[in-house]
Amino acid sequence: MAIVKLEGISKKYGDFIALDHLDLTVEKGEFLTLLGPSGSGKTTLLNIIAGMIQPSSGAIRIDGRDVTNLPTRQRGLGMVFQNYALMPHMSVFENVAFPLRVRRAREEDIRTSVSEVLKIVNLLDFARRKPHELSGGQQQRVAIARCLVYKPGLILMDEPLGALDKNLREQLQFEIKRLHSELGVTILYVTHDQEEALALSDRIILMNNGRVEQLGTPHDLYFHPQTVFAAQFLGESNVLAATVAGHDGEDQILNGKIGAIRSRPTSIAAGTEATVIVRPENIRRLRPGEHLSNEISGDLIETTFVGDATKYYVKTDNDTIIILKQLANAIPEDAGDKRVRIGWAAEHTLVLQKNV
Numbered sequence: 361m362a363i364v365k366l367e368g369i370s371k372k373y374g375d376f377i378a379l380d381h382l383d384l385t386v387e388k389g390e391f392l393t394l395l396g397p398s399g400s401g402k403t404t405l406l407n408i409i410a411g412m413i414q415p416s417s418g419a420i421r422i423d424g425r426d427v428t429n430l431p432t433r434q435r436g437l438g439m440v441f442q443n444y445a446l447m448p449h450m451s452v453f454e455n456v457a458f459p460l461r462v463r464r465a466r467e468e469d470i471r472t473s474v475s476e477v478l479k480i481v482n483l484l485d486f487a488r489r490k491p492h493e494l495s496g497g498q499q500q501r502v503a504i505a506r507c508l509v510y511k512p513g514l515i516l517m518d519e520p521l522g523a524l525d526k527n528l529r530e531q532l533q534f535e536i537k538r539l540h541s542e543l544g545v546t547i548l549y550v551t552h553d554q555e556e557a558l559a560l561s562d563r564i565i566l567m568n569n570g571r572v573e574q575l576g577t578p579h580d581l582y583f584h585p586q587t588v589f590a591a592q593f594l595g596e597s598n599v600l601a602a603t604v605a606g607h608d609g610e611d612q613i614l615n616g617k618i619g620a621i622r623s624r625p626t627s628i629a630a631g632t633e634a635t636v637i638v639r640p641e642n643i644r645r646l647r648p649g650e651h652l653s654n655e656i657s658g659d660l661i662e663t664t665f666v667g668d669a670t671k672y673y674v675k676t677d678n679d680t681i682i683i684l685k686q687l688a689n690a691i692p693e694d695a696g697d698k699r700v701r702i703g704w705a706a707e708h709t710l711v712l713q714k715n716v
């Protein structure tokens with residue numbers, strides 16, 4: 361288990377700033393995910409920690425030791441990448457044994473350790489096969505075993521499941537999560553897949569243009585996004601412009617194009633322009649006689665079935681498109697109507713200062 365500390369890490373390519381003065385502490389035994397769109401700096405950061413890219417400025421400490429100028433092999437970490445990089449002419453056993461042979465381990469210890477990790481990744485019966493005789497998911501498990509075999513305290517994973525289909529990804533996500541809790545190793549994981557980040561991580565760093573947009577638990581990022589970017593990157597959002605008007609009883613009132621919007625009180629002063637965010641899954645189609653703090657009428661212009669849920673696109677009478685999502689088994693009886701009334705509770709209105 362390792363603690364990683366990054367202090368003021370920047371990386372410039374000519375005039376282009378790929379990473380902008382980044383500070384970060386990865387706690388011992390933590391599963392921390394770097395999430396962000398393509399080009400946001402995730403791989404650059406991981407490669408700087410690995411020692412494969414030199415930062416333009418800043419320092420990296422692993423377990424208190426300044427490793428900024430140390431080569432990769434002296435940093436005491438393991439790496440798993442998207443292209444498994446297995447040696448094609450070697451058996452599964454020999455691929456996994458390789459890091460131990462490089463470290464000149466004893467033959468007997470090699471046999472014990474390799475068998476142990478192959479058992480952990482459920483590949484003991486495949487030890488004699490060559491990589492081309494394995495599926496993509498099995499090959500990736502060999503790559504993970506090869507990393508685990510020398511028991512690094514810190515494992516860096518860059519889109520390790522990127523090449524796999526959805527079912528296999530989910531299966532291996534589960535296995536990686538199990539390995540993490542069983543071995544107590546610190547894992548730094550790169551993905552651009554928000555669902556994967558939410559499913560695996562203790563904390564997520566959301567990256568945007570070489571900077572940390574938000575750092576927090578999956579729950580924090582999903583339920584308390586601090587910026588419109590965060591709200592739109594994790595999950596879906598309806599984003600509406602509004603101005604804080606004042607209070608009515610327990611609610612704060614905002615005025616937007618769709619009319620008055622009710623939220624829980626915030627510290628944003630009356631008269632301030634704000635951005636209102638409402639998650640599609642928090643908006644419901646209302647049955648006759650049913651009421652919520654926020655209600656709007658409109659025309660149902662599109663319905664999309666997405667398997668476990670149905671998405672409705674409603675055009676309000678003031679020409680705003682609102683998306684709502686309901687579990688597939690929760691479709692109201694009047695599902696055929698074009699004219700609909702939709703609503704959400706005040707506690708589901710998220711209010712952000714404008715321009716964040």
Ligand SMILES: Nc1ncnc2c1ncn2[C@@H]1O[C@H](COP(=O)(O)OP(=O)(O)OP(=O)(O)O)[C@@H](O)[C@H]1O
Pocket residue numbers: 373376378396397398399400401402403404405552
């Ligand atoms: N050697 C290089 N020279 C110039 N620019 C580079 C170099 N390597 C990376 N960049 C730029 O730095 C930025 C960050 O790249 P990086 O690979 O870290 O992004 P990423 O978030 O991992 O993206 P992806 O999800 O597509 O892998 C990108 O805009 C990229 O074009």
